[in-house]
Amino acid sequence: MARKKLAMIGAGAIGGTLAHLSLLKGLGDVVLYDVVDGMPQGKALDLQESGPIEGFDYKVTGTNDMADISGADVCIVTAGLARKPGMSRDDLLSTNVKIMKEIAEGIKKNAPGAFVIVITNPLDAMVTTMKKVTGFAKNMVVGQAGVLDSARYRTFVSMELDVSVASISAIVLGGHGDDMVPVRSLCHVGGVPIEKLIPNDRLEAIEERTRKGGGEIVNLLKTGSAFYSPASAAIRMAEAYLHDKKEVLPCAALLEGEYGVDGFYVGVPVQIGAGGVEKVVEVDLTDSEKAMLDESVSHVRELVDAAEKFLSA
Numbered sequence: 001m002a003r004k005k006l007a008m009i010g011a012g013a014i015g016g017t018l019a020h021l022s023l024l025k026g027l028g029d030v031v032l033y034d035v036v037d038g039m040p041q042g043k044a045l046d047l048q049e050s051g052p053i054e055g056f057d058y059k060v061t062g063t064n065d066m067a068d069i070s071g072a073d074v075c076i077v078t079a080g081l082a083r084k085p086g087m088s089r090d091d092l093l094s095t096n097v098k099i100m101k102e103i104a105e106g107i108k109k110n111a112p113g114a115f116v117i118v119i120t121n122p123l124d125a126m127v128t129t130m131k132k133v134t135g136f137a138k139n140m141v142v143g144q145a146g147v148l149d150s151a152r153y154r155t156f157v158s159m160e161l162d163v164s165v166a167s168i169s170a171i172v173l174g175g176h177g178d179d180m181v182p183v184r185s186l187c188h189v190g191g192v193p194i195e196k197l198i199p200n201d202r203l204e205a206i207e208e209r210t211r212k213g214g215g216e217i218v219n220l221l222k223t224g225s226a227f228y229s230p231a232s233a234a235i236r237m238a239e240a241y242l243h244d245k246k247e248v249l250p251c252a253a254l255l256e257g258e259y260g261v262d263g264f265y266v267g268v269p270v271q272i273g274a275g276g277v278e279k280v281v282e283v284d285l286t287d288s289e290k291a292m293l294d295e296s297v298s299h300v301r302e303l304v305d306a307a308e309k310f311l312s313a
């Protein structure tokens with residue numbers, strides 16, 4: 001069976017980590033693409049030289065030429081600017097829309113069969129731009145946010161209760177902004193509803209920390225944003241696709257009527273397998289969770305409208 005090929009579009013903090021994780025997990029050959037001369041080549045060579053130590057034989061190459069992503073099975077897109085302290089994800093919009101358009105054209109031309117996972121912020125607008133410019137089928141273009149946001153929720157619950165993260169199930173829905181929706185009614189620890197274990201005021205604090213989880217790391221790092229956990233999240237999605245796992249993961253998917261939303265990318269649970277986003281899973285939400293989701297979706301609409309203007313400018 002032919003080796004799979006993964007193209008990391010953007011070889012910065014997340015891109016480099018994506019490449020490293022792919023190689024360690026044996027997902028396939030890796031191409032690191034970036035506009036900066038020498039940097040993807042340097043990271044690729046460094047990673048290749050870890051092969052004899054880690055015991056992998058996959059090829060890893062760095063490039064400034066989009067033609068080298070040719071035939072990629074998976075493209076994971078992080079190209080663009082990252083946040084600095086004091087910036088919201090939305091502040092990145094005008095610059096990153098232009099970058100996303102250029103990248104989408106390159107993917108369309110060179111890797112028309114790829115499963116495309118977008119990570120660049122503001123995520124909801126960037127994945128929408130990717131879908132529009134490539135014209136790929138909706139099952140093949142997805143955004144990464146919910147796997148990470150849900151992992152943050154689980155992490156904070158685990159810290160609060162001193163219980164294994166493996167015993168905690170949680171999902172975060174909606175847009176990847178500060179109004180994302182940690183779904184309290186679906187958070188369980190070993191099957192026990194979270195509200196039976198943590199008092200309301202502490203739960204509110206955990207949910208707020210989850211919503212602001214990205215900003216907390218930006219403020220600590222000062223020169224960039226989270227990269228280990230976003231990379232882990234996207235690799236989990238890539239693995240579900242490449243190994244046809246049919247895993248249900250919260251991802252930004254194009255909705256066409258589900259959750260009462262039509263024509264927008266919103267974070268919802270989806271099944272990922274060899275068919276890409278094979279289905280959207282509709283979960284029951286409480287009235288207040290539904291109201292929060294509607295609010296989050298209205299912010300996604302505003303962002304997408306603004307992105308549209310930059311795209312056509």
Ligand code: TXD
Nearest residue numbers: 010012013014034035078079080081082083119120121230
């Ligand atoms: O969960 C999520 N979705 C996210 C998203 C979590 C954390 C960070 N998230 C966003 O990912 C972040 O706000 C950024 O928009 C992206 C990438 O974050 P990263 O930390 O990897 O940023 P870097 O290190 O600045 O890397 C971006 C790279 C950098 O090397 C640039 O030279 C390159 O993108 N870049 C380009 N590559 C190719 N083509 C073009 N046009 C281009 N422009 C910049």
